[in-house]
Amino acid sequence: MSKLRDAVNKVDLKRFRFWFQLAAFVLFVYGGYLAINLGNSLPMFSCGYLRDGRAGVCYLLPLQHQLARPWPQLFSYAGVAVLTGFGIFALWFIVLNKGWCGFVCPLGTLQDWLTSLRQKLGIRQSGYTHEQFRRLTWIKYVLLALLLLIPLGIGGGLWSHEVGAPFCQICPGRMVLPLFVGDFSQWTIDFSTPGKIVLTALGMGITGLFIVGSFVKKRFFCFFCPMSALHYLLSKPALLRLRKDGSKCTRCGDCYTACDMEIREIADDVTRKEIMTDDCTLCLKCVAACPEKGALKVDFANITFFESTEEGFIKRMNKGIRK
């Protein structure tokens, strides 16, 4: 048992994540062709626009459709469907917590690949200043509020159906992911109504930003992702948890160096035990980059299965040095 634990703690997380993410990407982008269907309430961007290829649908798509029902329906029998959908979403989510972002989400994986490409080209990464970070971190909550309120407004007759599923219209997943099944049909601007023109044009712009942004900055999009905001609001009972023992932390900042999301608290906060913040993607790179035994650890249902160790740190860093 202790040997197994040792082996896990010394894992080459980079390689493990690469293969795990690749497998998840293949599953959720092409799984549909093998008749895999994991339902409509997945807590990550298994994009509905993948049509036949998808092995399940991102919860944000059905959610926006459901909320756009006329209010009399929504607040009576259709409400049940909304609640069941949400319940299933929450159950999926609780298992992996934000691990869905760091390990499963195809759009997240795609950004990691763009990062790898940049590294191979020897181009340095960009980041935000502390000030920019603080100002931008709210955007995901605004997007979440909008993606809930706009459909509700449609249902209430405040505006028309042309702005249905508004987030999907501007989400880069809609345009980028179908490319992997040879579908270029999303790369158009819909001129049918003014609302659609605005949304699809915005979507086009955001997709461009997504590609450029995640090339220069690690996990560029995740910082603004409303799914990530929704995750955070539900994360209290989640089973997979990132924990920190502040008494063992030297605040050396090694974890911050590794963090794709530039989360400063991971290094600087020595009081909070539950250290996962709203921007975290639970990629666990911080745990792999921490040289202090037990300072950072990953628990599943309160059982620690991966923690920071000196030996693991040295092994992983030496690998980088020798390359």
Next chain:
Amino acid sequence: MSEIREVPLKPAFNQSRQAREAEVMLNHIVDDFIDNPAAMSYFYDLFRHAFIEGQPRDREGPGIGTTCIQVPEELIYAAGGTPVRLCNGAYHYDQVGADFMPAKSCSLVKATLGRLHSEKAVPDVGKLELIVNPTTCDQKKKAAQMMEGMGYQVYDLDLPSAKDNEAAREYWRRVVKQLAARLQKVTGKKLTRQRLREAMAKTSRAQAAFRTLHNFRRKAPSLILGKDVFLVTNAYFFDDIERWSAAVEALNAELAQREAEAFSAVQKKAPRIVFTGSPPIFPNIKLPLLIEEAGGVVVADETCSANRMLYDMTAVDEWLVSHMIESIADKYLKPCTCPIFTRNDDRIRRLLDLVSTFNADGVVYQSFAGCQVYEMEQRSVAEALNKAGIPMLYIETDYSPDDMGQLSTRVEAFLESIKTRKRQARA
């Protein structure tokens, strides 16, 4: 004054004052104890050759002097130079350096200046192309210009005095990048990704060896005495890094064997001490030596001549030169527990952690008279330790051997009180 003390040219080096001072200390370290690890003889010989016989240390590339732990050695190695830590522990040089500094200043700074001012100084590290002087305490800051006055090239490495804010991190990263540029000019070699990687590998090997040694000291009863470990880490100041790492690895192998044989380097009930404060630097290993001669054992330390210098390791996410330098810069600033920073929470947390993870019974806090920052932090550290129920002995001293008798009485009383405490706790 200094003319009188000038080393006579004719007699052998081992008859000079600094050689005798080193010899007395080394003899105590070696001969006062039985069961010294065999692998320690590398270090005993190293100090004998360097300090007593005055043999020059060979090295590769231009010598770059450093006066504090915040100078990134990886950059020096990557640029093709060899770092030499100039902080000095000799009473003889302390007296020479007294000409430069006010009477009530720290022995370490005076001795460092005194050594730089002396001819045929030990350890003989050859010509220094540049001295990198981090702006840590006021005395070190002001020492820069005096070194320049002695004819050295000095580079002020502007260390922020508050490390908690982002502005400090960003500023320090810039400072370190500028240092990298300067080092390349001095050595004439370009700092490439490959060279930086190799340099980091050197440091990383040394740190891994140090950490293994550090971890062996958790064992109770102890496998090795603190006076030996201080000698080991002191050797890091001027020894060749690869040879040093190999020697520490050999020592670790011996300690592993000692552990397997359930060997004990001290009495079972020997009080376990964490040493903090002003750094013991050879030949001034006075206080750790007194502790261990009185039957205690120094199991860990929080000083810049040992733990603080070698413990914290660098993580890199993207192996590109700019990011590597940033990671290295962070390592030298963020975890540093130097008292020159505005706040000392990290230092207190590290001390508490060391005491609990090394099963220590008490803390000895050394402060060199005139080292204001350590003197000023004494109160807050004492309060924090007191709150945690950890006894602490605060000792203000300097490089002079005059107070040895008085100190040994205080140390013995402290150790005795710890033993009584433990007895009472058991009863």
